[in-house]
Amino acid sequence: MTDSLHIHRLQKNYGPLRALDDVTFSVAPGEIFGFVGSNGAGKSTTMRIILGVLAADSGEVRLGADLIDLERRRRIGYMPEERGLYPKMKVGPQLTYLARLHGMSAAAAETSARTWTERLGVAARFDDDVADLSLGNQQRVQLAAALVHDPDVLVLDEPFSGLDPVAVDVMSDVLKDKAAQGVPILFSSHQLDLVERLCDRVGIISAGSITAQGSVDELRTRDGQILEIVGPHPDSRWADGLPGVLAADYASDATRLRVHDDVDDQAILAAALAHGPVHRFAANPPSLTDLFRELV
Ligand SMILES: Nc1ncnc2c1ncn2[C@@H]1O[C@H](COP(=O)(O)OP(=O)(O)OP(=O)(O)O)[C@@H](O)[C@H]1O
Numbered sequence: 001m002t003d004s005l006h007i008h009r010l011q012k013n014y015g016p017l018r019a020l021d022d023v024t025f026s027v028a029p030g031e032i033f034g035f036v037g038s039n040g041a042g043k044s045t046t047m048r049i050i051l052g053v054l055a056a057d058s059g060e061v062r063l064g065a066d067l068i069d070l071e072r073r074r075r076i077g078y079m080p081e082e083r084g085l086y087p088k089m090k091v092g093p094q095l096t097y098l099a100r101l102h103g104m105s106a107a108a109a110e111t112s113a114r115t116w117t118e119r120l121g122v123a124a125r126f127d128d129d130v131a132d133l134s135l136g137n138q139q140r141v142q143l144a145a146a147l148v149h150d151p152d153v154l155v156l157d158e159p160f161s162g163l164d165p166v167a168v169d170v171m172s173d174v175l176k177d178k179a180a181q182g183v184p185i186l187f188s189s190h191q192l193d194l195v196e197r198l199c200d201r202v203g204i205i206s207a208g209s210i211t212a213q214g215s216v217d218e219l220r221t222r223d224g225q226i227l228e229i230v231g232p233h234p235d236s237r238w239a240d241g242l243p244g245v246l247a248a249d250y251a252s253d254a255t256r257l258r259v260h261d262d263v264d265d266q267a268i269l270a271a272a273l274a275h276g277p278v279h280r281f282a283a284n285p286p287s288l289t290d291l292f293r294e295l296v
Contacts, residue, residue: 002075002152003064004028005050005184010059012045012208019045021208023059027184027201032175034199035188036288038296042208043188044081047157050186051078063153074102077151079159083142087131091122091141094130095148102149109148116144120170136162143171147178154178156187160194172198196288206296220285223294227257227268228282232275242271254280 005027012020020042027033035043048054050061052073061068086094092113099109117123120140125133130141139162146156154175160168175198179185189195195202196216203213212219224246232238234250244263249256257268265283272278286294 002029002182002184003066005153005155005186006060006062007046007050008060008062010046010049010061011057012042012049012054013057019208020049020056020059023205023208023210025203025210025213027186029182029184030179031200032179032185032187032198034195034202035186035205036190036192036195036202036292037188037205041205041296043205044157046205047078047155047186047188048080050155051076051080053080074149075152077146077149077154077156079142079146079156081157083138085130085138085142085145088129090127090129091117091133092126095141095144098145099148102151104149112148112150113144116148117141119174120144121167136164136167139163140167143174147174152183154183154185154187156185158188158190160187160189160191168194192288192292202288204292204295211295212291216288217285219291220288221261223286224258224260224263226284226286226290227259227263227265228254228280228284229257229268229272229278230254230280231278232272236275238271238275239268242268244268 007023007025010020010023023042023046037043045054049056063072066072095113095116096109099112100106104112117126120143122137122140125137130138133141143159146154159171163171175185199216201213201215202219204211232255234252234255237250239245239248239255239257244260245257246260247258269278269281
């Protein structure tokens with residue numbers, strides 16, 4: 001069991017550009033936190049500050065009650081955006097070396113390198129140079145490098161990018177296992193379906209500010225629900241002005257209404273029926289992708 005990772009009021013400017021503006025969130029032990037945002041929103045900058053690769057202008061990173069220091073940072077498994085393997089070094093010896101840098105004994109480091117190459121499906125490449133592997137397999141080795149020293153915290157910058165579906169499944173299982181062991185996990189991704197499936201909580205960052213955070217369900221239901229109705233002709237704009245309707249999108253395949261959580265759905269159904277037969281009437285919370293589009 002490790003401590004919570006706390007990111008508190010981070011501020012970072014690159015010259016005139018405000019890259020991070022008051023970024024605050026926490027990742028509890030055993031929690032998988034998905035960090036999502038457009039290109040250039042500030043995800044990598046935040047992660048680099050957590051790892052100490054970059055200094056914040058102000059704000060703090062804590063593990064439990066303690067400010068994070070070099071010793072605690074050695075216990076983090078980090079996958080940087082700019083992948084950092086030695087291309088001319090063999091896979092197995094490189095992972096063993098990295099584990100040793102984090103303080104493992106020679107025997108434990110080698111055992112761990114073998115375990116993780118096996119788990120991530122690159123054991124057959126143990127004695128090949130990294131440069132001779134396909135990009136996807138290099139990515140798997142990069143993930144092994146983040147995991148090989150049995151870290152207490154995981155900070156992974158787009159760990160799923162470039163992985164084939166089998167590797168995505170393996171990696172998802174690895175993250176769930178690490179979370180079950182009490183490791184707090186922060187990862188960034190543009191694959192929102194994956195984030196929605198895997199994460200306990202999500203933080204959405206836009207232009208350096210966190211615009212929403214919470215469980216996927218909290219985020220999806222925070223601005224009411226979506227009702228999807230198939231039947232009445234869209235041109236009739238039959239739902240305009242009905243009580244509880246916040247917005248209406250009359251598409252050719254269906255009408256989608258954003259409604260208050262406590263809306264009288266039977267009154268909406270009655271209004272639809274007054275304009276003709278209704279073939280489908282369903283309540284769908286917006287997907288994370290819908291939400292992301294709205295917030296970013
Ligand atoms: N070393 C730097 N010098 C100047 N500007 C930088 C530097 N690094 C990042 N930036 C800028 O800071 C902002 C945040 O970048 P960052 O890499 O943190 O975003 P990101 O959310 O990780 O994006 P992506 O999804 O594209 O990886 C961007 O506008 C970027 O151009």
